[in-house]
Amino acid sequence: MCEFSQRLIAWLDGELPEGEAGKMKRHLADCAQCRGQVNVYRQASDGFEAYSNACGDAALAARPGRRSLRPARMISVAAAIAAMVAALFLFTGRVRHWAVVGTAAEIGSSTAPSQPLKMAQQEPARQLAAVAVPRAVPRVVKSKGAERISHHVPDRRAEAPRPQEGTNLLPAAPAVEISIPADAIFPPGAVPAGVSFTADVTMASDGSAEQIRLRPQLTEFERKGAQR
Amino acid sequence: MSGDSVRLSLPLPRLRTEACEATHLYRELRRPLLRYLVCLGLSADEAQDVVQDAFLSLHKHLAAGGSQENIRSWIFRVAHNQARNRQSRYERRFAAPLEERIDAIADESTPESAVLEQEKFQQLRKAIGLLTEAERECLLLRAGGLRYREIGEVLGVPTSTVADTVDRAIKKLAERCNV
Numbered sequence: 522m523c524e525f526s527q528r529l530i531a532w533l534d535g536e537l538p539e540g541e542a543g544k545m546k547r548h549l550a551d552c553a554q555c556r557g558q559v560n561v562y563r564q565a566s567d568g569f570e571a572y573s574n575a576c577g578d579a580a581l582a583a584r585p586g587r588r589s590l591r592p593a594r595m596i597s598v599a600a601a602i603a604a605m606v607a608a609l610f611l612f613t614g615r616v617r618h619w620a621v622v623g624t625a626a627e628i629g630s631s632t633a634p635s636q637p638l639k640m641a642q643q644e645p646a647r648q649l650a651a652v653a654v655p656r657a658v659p660r661v662v663k664s665k666g667a668e669r670i671s672h673h674v675p676d677r678r679a680e681a682p683r684p685q686e687g688t689n690l691l692p693a694a695p696a697v698e699i700s701i702p703a704d705a706i707f708p709p710g711a712v713p714a715g716v717s718f719t720a721d722v723t724m725a726s727d728g729s730a731e732q733i734r735l736r737p738q739l740t741e742f743e744r745k746g747a748q749r
Numbered sequence: 750m751s752g753d754s755v756r757l758s759l760p761l762p763r764l765r766t767e768a769c770e771a772t773h774l775y776r777e778l779r780r781p782l783l784r785y786l787v788c789l790g791l792s793a794d795e796a797q798d799v800v801q802d803a804f805l806s807l808h809k810h811l812a813a814g815g816s817q818e819n820i821r822s823w824i825f826r827v828a829h830n831q832a833r834n835r836q837s838r839y840e841r842r843f844a845a846p847l848e849e850r851i852d853a854i855a856d857e858s859t860p861e862s863a864v865l866e867q868e869k870f871q872q873l874r875k876a877i878g879l880l881t882e883a884e885r886e887c888l889l890l891r892a893g894g895l896r897y898r899e900i901g902e903v904l905g906v907p908t909s910t911v912a913d914t915v916d917r918a919i920k921k922l923a924e925r926c927n928v
Binding site for chain 1 (some may be wrong): 869891
C-alpha cells in the first residue's frame with residue numbers, strides 16, 4: 522500500500538486540490554497497483570449510481586404520483602408559483618409592489634364595480650378567498666419608456682349572462698384570476714420578437730392553480746378597436 | 750386614463766431573473782431530488798409532494814432576496830429535512846432496511862434494472878444493505894451530482910467527514926462486489 526492509496530476515491534471524484542491532483546495523476550502513470558484500485562473503485566461507484574438510479578426510477582414509475590407534474594408543464598409550474606406568491610401579496614394588501622396584479626379597489630376604480638367587488642372591499646381578506654373577482658385583465662403597456670398597467674374588462678363579459686349576485690360563493694368558483702405577461706415567465710430571448718401573450722392563471726379557493734391559459738396580447742390598435 | 754394604471758415598483762428584470770433561475774433549477778434538479786427521496790424510503794407520491802414543497806420554499810427564499818449561493822445544496826437540504834420530518838411523523842417504510850425495499854422494487858422489472866447483470870445486481874444489493882445510513886445518504890447525494898462540500902451542507906457535517914464517509918462506503922462496496 523503506497524501513500525497515495527488513501528486519496529484515490531477523492532481523486533476519482535475530482536475533490537483533490539489542484540496540486541495534489543497533479544501529483545496523483547503522475548503517480549498513477551507509474552503505479553499499476555493504484556491504477557487497478559482506481560478501476561475497482563470506479564466500478565463500485567458506477568455500479569451504485571446505476572443501481573440507485575434504477576431503483577429510484579422504478580419506484581417513481583411504479584405509481585405515478587396523483588399530483589405529479591410532467592416536465593412539459595414546467596412553465597405552468599413556474600407561472601403557478603409566481604401567481605401563488607402574487608396572490609399572497611394580494612391578500613396581505615401589499616399589491617403595489619407587484620407589477621401585474623391589481624387590487625380589488627384598483628380594478629373597481631377602472632371598471633364598473635360589480636356587487637362581489639363591493640363585498641370584497643368591505644371585508645377584504647376573508648371574503649376574497651371565496652368571492653370571484655371579475656375577469657379584469659391587467660395589461661402591460663409600454664409608452665414613452667415607462668411601463669404602465671391598465672385594466673379593462675373584456676367585452677365578452679358584458680355580453681355573457683352575469684352570474685346572479687351573491688351566488689359566487691360556491692367552493693368551485695375561482696378565487697382569484699391573475700395575468701402574467703410572457704416576458705415575466707420566460708427567460709429573456711425565449712419569446713420571439715413581435716410575439717406577445719399573457720398567461721391567465723385561475724386560482725382555486727384552496728390556493729392551487731386551477732387553470733392556466735395563454736392568451737395573445739392585443740396591440741394598442743386592436744385594443745382600441747375592441748373597446749369601441 | 751391615469752386612474753387605471755399603476756407604476757411598477759418591482760422592476761421586471763428581477764422578476765424575470767427569478768423565474769428563469771427557478772425554471773432552470775427545476776429542470777436540472779427535479780429528477781435527482783425525486784430519486785434521492787424515494788431511495789431514502791419515501792413513496793413516489795410523498796417524494797413528489799416534498800419536491801414541490803421544496804421548490805415553493807426555494808421560490809419564497811429567492812423572492813425574499815435570499816442568498817443565491819449554494820442553491821443546489823440548499824434545496825437538497827430542504828428536501829432532506831422534510832423527508833426526515835415525515836420519517837418522525839410516520840415511521841413506516843423508513844424502518845425497513847433499504848435491502849427489503851429494493852427487493853420490492855426489483856420485482857417490477859424495468860429496462861434500467863435489466864441493464865445490470867443479475868449477479869452483480871444481487872451483490873450490490875447486499876453490499877448496499879450493509880452500509881450505514883450516513884454512508885448511504887452520502888453516496889445517494891453523490892450519485893445526485895453533489896460535491897463533497899454540498900453533501901456536507903445537506904447533512905450538516907464538515908466536508909472532511911463527507912470525504913471520509915464516501916471513501917469508506919466505496920471501499921466497502923468494492924470489497925463486497927469484487928471478491
